[in-house]
Amino acid sequence: MREIRHEPNAPTRVRSLRPGAVIDAHRHDDHQIAYAARGVLAITTDAGSWVAPANRALWIPAGTVHAHQAHGALQLHLVGLPATDNPLGLERPTALSVSPLLRELILACTGMPPDETPERQRLRAVLLDQLRASPQQPLHLPAPRTPRLAAVCEILYADPADSRTLPELGRAVGAGDRTLSRLFRAELGMSFPQWRTQLRLYHALFLLAEHTPVTTVAHRCGWSSASAFIDAFRRTFGHTPGAHVP
Structure with a gap:
């Protein structure tokens, strides 16, 4: 049986992954947005896989067991959100369209210090507003x-x-x-x-x-x-x- 890592908090950060690199199966108690500013990101769950080029982001609901894989040199931006913040009411991974504004918000969130400041809270509020307006995309390959x-x-x-x-x-x-x-x-x-x-x-x-x-x-x-x-x-x-x- 595969070991599934449990990470209570979904981090907000930037990661650079080499082509073919994998982040093994894990889950968070928080929601997470995964966005590839460079390269292509694929996530895999028991229900199938989702893929995101640079004009898509992946919504990963709290508790979802998932693994990441990099295709090309991947610059991965991860934004963690409390389980109470689910602007689209999504209960499974979903690919979302990324507008130019949403892209800049994701980049700004991942480029800030991790401290919970009033500025970060305001930025997150705008990001949630933009997520509510993000169309869902049929980029799921069911298993x-x-x-x-x-x-x-x-x-x-x-x-x-x-x-x-x-x-x-x-x-x-x-x-x-x-x-x-x-x-x-x-x-x-x-x-x-x-x-x-x-x-x-x-x-x-x-x-x-x-x-x-x-x-x-x-x-x-x-x-x-x-x-x-x-x-x-x-x-x-x-x-x-x-x-x-x-």
Whole structure:
């Protein structure tokens, strides 16, 4: 059984993590906002994973067991909030849009001394106001529970560019495509094509954080062309993947 670290207080601080670095599973008694000013952050829980590029932040509710992983050189800004401060009433990890003002508030909070001063309290009050106005983003990749569905997902985790159809993948794991299609919707809340696209976009973010060229990312993630990848990326993230490549 894995050991889960308990940290009563969620820290407010900045951490620099090298590419591939992991913060092992732990939980806080406080809520926490995690924001990557540089690189891409992924958090994993038993319910699945969430990913955040620089225009998203991750809300991590109090008590949630989670692990962090850095993709690219990560500059991670963490803001701890008391369990009583939950402006959106969120009970599970959620990706939130980060406006320019919210970004500056997060950077200001993590750049201040840790003392609980009137200035910090005022800054936190404005930050909470901005969180209330932050749209939630569908950047969750749910985790499968049943073995047959998990086997299909593991194949695609290993190679997001695998273009086999659901019936073909089903034959590889000994499951019918109708059963698998039902399980995708029942367990993961989305169709097989939707889940595979989400997985490919996640993988694309990780590759872009490592400065992989856009055309190479498109090929390694299973898109038929760079233009098809760029269109899918823009629809989901609101900007082109070129913004992630220097």
